[in-house]
Amino acid sequence: MEKAFKCFVEKKHKHTTKKNNLFPKYFQKIQNKFENDFVNANSSVEGIAGSLATYYMLYGDTSLINKQIDIYRSITREEIQQVAQQYLQPNQRVVIDYLPQSAKQ
Numbered sequence: 558m559e560k561a562f563k564c565f566v567e568k569k570h571k572h573t574t575k576k577n578n579l580f581p582k583y584f585q586k587i588q589n590k591f592e593n594d595f596v597n598a599n600s601s602v603e604g605i606a607g608s609l610a611t612y613y614m615l616y617g618d619t620s621l622i623n624k625q626i627d628i629y630r631s632i633t634r635e636e637i638q639q640v641a642q643q644y645l646q647p648n649q650r651v652v653i654d655y656l657p658q659s660a661k662q
Contacts, residue, residue, distance in 0.1 A: 584634050591629045 598604045599622070612621040621628075 580634060580638070584637075588629065592626055595625055595629070 599608055605622070608622050608625075609619045613619050
């Protein structure tokens with residue numbers, strides 16, 4: 558199992574660190590997902606009230622509800638790649654082997 562995991566990690570790391578055409582395909586999908594989630598969360602009075610309360614409690618600014626989608630759209634692919642390369646390194650993870658009680662003995 559460990560050998561298979563290492564192989565997966567190596568392929569995934571190599572695939573995500575080199576420049577390839579997959580990321581641009583999924584970037585728009587990710588943006589659409591965030592925008593869809595935001596609109597769905599704010600499609601009811603309860604959702605809007607929750608968002609306004611969150612923005613007030615965390616940032617002291619309820620007008621952020623009008624700027625949130627623009628903030629999401631302002632994030633570039635390059636910024637995401639830079640953050641991923643900085644924080645998603647092979648030495649910065651924890652692997653937990655979760656075994657059933659019978660396999661522990």
